[in-house]
Amino acid sequence: MQDKQINGYRPKIAAFCCNWCSYAGADLAGGNRLSYPCDVKIIRVPCSCRVDPIFVLRAFRRGADGVIICGCHPGDCHYTSGNYHTRRRMSLLFSFLDYLGIERERMRVEWVSASEGAKFAAVMNDFVSEISKLGENRRLEDVRCKEQTETRLSEER
Amino acid sequence: MFVCHCGTNIAGTVDVEAVADAMKSESGVVYSATYQYMCSQSGQDIIKKAIRDYELGGIVVCSCSPRMHEATFRKAASSVGMNPYMVEIANIREQCSWVHKNREDATSKAITLARAAVAKLKLNFPLTPGESGVTKRALVIGGGIAGIQTALDIADAGYKVDIVEKSPTIGGKMAQLDKTFPTLDCAACILTPKMVDAAQNENIRIFSYSEVESVSGYVGNFTVTVKKKARYVKEDVCTGCGLCTEKCPRKKIPSEFNLGMDNRSAVYIPFAQAVPKVAVIDSEHCMMLKENKCGVCSKVCTAGAIDYTQKDEYIEEKYGAIVVATGYEPISLERFGEYARGMSPDVITSLEFERLTSAAGPTHGKLVRPSDKMKPNTVVFVQCVGSRCEPSLGKGKEYCSKICCMYTAKHAMLTKEKYPDAEVYVFYIDVRTPGKNFDEFYRRAAEEYGVKYIKGMVGKITPDGERLNVSASDLICRKKLEIKADLVVLAAAIEPSPTARALATKLASSMDTNGFFTEAHPKLRPVESPTAGVFLSGACQGPRDIPETVAQAGAAAAKVIGLLSKERLTANPCVAVCDEEMCSGCSVCGNVCPYGAITYVEKEFRVPGGRTKARRVASVNEAVCQGCGCCAVACMSGAMELKGFMSSQIMAEVDAICRTSR
Amino acid sequence: MTSEKTKTEAKTKMLKISLEKTGLLFEKLSAAGKLYIPVDGAAGASFEKWDGKAGEANKFEMKMSSAHNTVKSAKDVFFPQTEDLMRFRVNGKKIEVTDCSDYLNNSNNSNNSDVARADNSAQNEKTANNIILFGVRACDVKSFEVLDRVFLSEPCDTYYKARRERTVIFSMACAAPRETCFCTSFGIDPSCPEGDVSCIADGKYIYFEIKSEKGERLMSSLSDMSDISDILESIGDSDPESVASRRREIKRRAERLPLSGVSTEPFGAGTTGRYFSSPAWEELSATCLGCGACTFVCPTCQCYDIKDFDTGESVVRYRCWDSCMYSDFTKMSAGQPRLTRLERFRQRFMHKLVYFPENNDGLFSCVGCGRCLASCPVNMNIVKVMKKLGGGAGD
């Protein structure tokens, strides 16, 4: 599903990728020309453990419909244990947001190594299609941000 | 703002002019241009000129991955006086033009990525790397040919090297080999001198029967604790006479060196050329250690080297560089029941075959069937046992073990040499012979020696009386074959040493899905691990033969020498930093830091009323910090930040990315 | 109604309605503007927008709280907790400034501005901006006087003024005081509240006394509606006496409250010197957490902060309640004027009891509603301060 739109809806996806594995994995996906929807935009962080739950909320506030955090496989962290911390933090965060009624499917952690370009593309394809099914993020949005984006877009049109 | 076409790599999918145009109206951007190849000299000149002409405070280059050319552009910027950390890269090639096909979508994504980079850059500030010293000593983990060669080369350059080897002797797999391809010279003849060299080199210390317990520190300044396992023999006293091994009453212990094809005693010297040539007591089988009965070896040892009270010893040492040379192991063939492995002693692995043909082996070099010690008349070699396996089979490895084609040709040839009348079959999927004189070698086996190469896989081997029934298919002649064989040799795939995984964790080094160590770059930095100061040598990184291993060992040694020859190292400036005004000294950051880079100090702070108050605050050792950022997230108050990846910067990127139109 | 015209002025301004019919009354009132009534909830009573869905036999789901005593005051109808003022939009390299007065017209008391904005579109345009506050207690009515002094004096706060002018207040005599109440200390009569229409309820009826032109206008517009005459009755001969007796009862109840004896006598204009350096502040403030609970439930606290929020598209300048108990209150580039908790704590009470009356003809900026007593996490409050300082600790 390359750059395909589902009912004209394009989700916004923020992908945090650790520099050593997942970002390199994304580069490899590029090198191998494995396509995935352009709705995925990558933010490079040194390690998945640099991703603060605040960043995740920030993305949702600014209108992201899905947030995905990619790191080295457990055991392979460039910094020994960073992704183990990510694993705990995000497990708890996701479960907690779920408890508050935020769709769990909007958040994901995936382990993608530098050699898994194909996995990176597959994961992104899958995530985008899942988010497209869920539709717009309504439960964790800041209307002030959304409202104004919509104003700008309607003006642009 | 500089947008690179990268030929058509970017410009083919992304409208680079549109990106440059869009960025012109972005607040903060004063200059925006495109060029064919930004990374080229003339591209860099455009950047340098713009920096000078417009007195730019920072630049964004929209180009390939920062992993590719970030360093290039940083260097260019710094050559005209800009702090290199005021350069941001928007990855519009690997993560945009190459993965999207729709030009409009790709262009709009490129603009977004450029905006995110600008948003981050606005919050950048110049960073200066810290410096640290270098301990002039290297550690080599693994004492096979890779480790030995690396150690010898480093020692040769005048630096101290320690080898840590988990077994009682160095030598590794190569010591078990008989002849080597493609020259058929004797492995022991070329290896043992090197082992002796290593033992005698005054720059080299060998910790045999030892393991790496823990590693801390960072490039140039590692602290490693080595666990010297108790061998119950005083290494410096034992003369290696071997009397104890003769007198030891427990003799029925399968020999590791000969792969269980003969026995050794509870106190033993692995093989005659072992280095160090010192006995070791196997605590699992020694009666004295287990039941406090016996003590024969102690009585016969004239040197008085036996010491039953020995304990594991821990040695802490500082190193500037670490080389991993943990080698490989043949895979376990448990799951290959179809080859009758375990049902008949005459189904052996290639490594066992090496021991069978070795003059120092259990048969003293006489190639006989293990079952009845008779001459084998028909020998079948099966290639790719566990190599190039379908992952769906759930056994074996997907990769090619690389060395099997050549050693099988060697084995076939050796068989023919010993028994010219023997029938020798080799079943193969492909014969891969890319190497100097390799194909000639293989052709000699097939053409001169008359080894029968059959393209096809062996389906089943069943013991049939004293012989083995080999059912196979010949893919070229498209027919089924039934061969009555006397001996079957399986070319088992090779895999990384099982101890490597734990070591990788200690070293903070990454591994690929197969458990081989990952190199920093597969082409450009093949002997370095992604962890600074940790280098790779030999088969720990992937299957390779002796010449390749030795070449890589030399390369790793050269890298180590290069590192050790530096007086000071400049560190990554993207490290954690603590805002002491906000820090409450709660210790959370210290608890999560994998490097122990955070300590706590009492500091005086001004409080209302013109007084001061002492408060505990965190302090980051910039030389130790590797910049993962875990502490910055753990810190509740946000006192801890990561330079280069400040929360504000990441959030600015998030904002820019989410701002895009749906 | 017309037949009553001959009766005295006072009597024409007095109406009554059967308690059972209040639902119908609310329905009528809500047609004239956004109607807020105190409603009981899990967290105690609060002013809520009446959404009168008619149930069976004119029984409305939303019932007025019998306590009338809300956790928060109704001040946020005029002075919402957050309110957008203007917006700056960066377009390329230009900045565009827009007034948020659209929102001003539409805002209501909900701090859920997102919700508020959405439901306004459905409102009748003409009446959309009118606000009717029903069931305000005497203390809270008095608190509006304090707020007016601040916001309506020059320079006038137009945002506040716009809402204030469009609001009709139906006050309600307070028959259900709490043990924390001490409005009588500030000379407030809970039985006879001010407001545009002053109401008092007994077991059977709510009586309305029209007190202002605004009230008059609304009530007469009500009377003009069809089928309202069925529910809105003119008072009969015995009614004035019922009302008077009810008032006596409420007064008696107020007199018996445990805190009714708290005296404001020692405070007021000109007493700064007496209390400012009192050593008692140390002990009083020792366990104060410095949170803003007292400030935010207080009907007279009117401090706000102005902040910018970057939406990514533009910057919204908004104001939001602030608390003098916060360490960053009125923080300036040179720092905070009150660095210690003691200073901040003292400020709050000195302001209520000394500074405000000094600048406002003796009017205390406390109305004795008792909300801060109920809300304080550590049970430290103005009564304890008044007793401690007034009891001699001041001198």
Added chain:
Amino acid sequence: MQRTDRDALVRRAVSLMNDGVCDRVLAWRRGEFSSDVSPGVFTDTESVEKELVRNFFCGANLSKYLISETEKTEKKVLIFLRPCDSYSFNRLLSEHKFNREKVYAVAVGCDGTADIGKLKRKCGALSDIKRRGDKIIAESLYETNEENEENEENEANGAERVFDLEDVLSERCLSCNLKNRADCDEIISDGGRDAVSERFFEVRRIENMSSEERYEFWRGEFSRCIRCNACRDVCPACTCEKCVFSNPSSGVENKAAANSFEESMFHIIRAFHVAGRCTDCGECSRVCPQSIPLHLLNRKLIKDINILYGEYKSGESVSQISPLNSWTENDADPSEVAELLERSRSK
């Protein structure tokens, strides 16, 4: 009345002050009504004797005051620790928030504190509340029932209502079975309560709702938030020099719950920042002027941590490390967590 009666506390406080060991006492101070009890710092024996109180209404957790009070004296600060407070005490100590040398800790017993909000909602205006054994007798100022309103007699006397202790006990006390865990200088009593209700009952109730229902539930609760920061300021785990919500450079700073996002943002981040550190003392819910059940946020995290990473009770010891700051190689993957928790629920 309480396991440790007031007189024992007063005696110890007075003698420790007279002996010159302590010059500040952290205890509970009586106020205007029986239910009006504040945390108090006593600096003289006279006020200790007069105003110190130990009863059913002593809700406040005093531990956090040690941070500021230990700075104010050269001598020691005397603190009385109930079983639940001892956990906060340990937690603060493990984060180096005060100097243990400057504290004289005395363990006192506890058999529960009242949920005053609950009482008030049941009785309206209260004139007095007494405790007799397992019964709580609440006297109303007047009868609120409209039918009886005209009854002057009744009104004058107020109406007396009797409750079972457990009906008016704080929720945190109902499920409490804590024992004093602090290394106290002295133990007057270490008796605590035995749990009569299950600690995670309410959390499970919410978990069992549909996602939609949970969303509506919390939206409703959070919409009442006035961002007074009482929950944060009272929380013994909130001890930052500067809270991220008061720090303009943190990116989340805000003074007001301006919309539904801000409302939840504050509580999500706060719950996360105290996760693994929260001792479940319940102060956040107790002090919330808008009665938002904030402890149910923290308890959810505690429950998940217990299931995923093993039983853990923050504040049990000074040396413990929060499960959010540690890890094991075999931790559950985020993708499996939902299922794991689900399974533990159905058990």
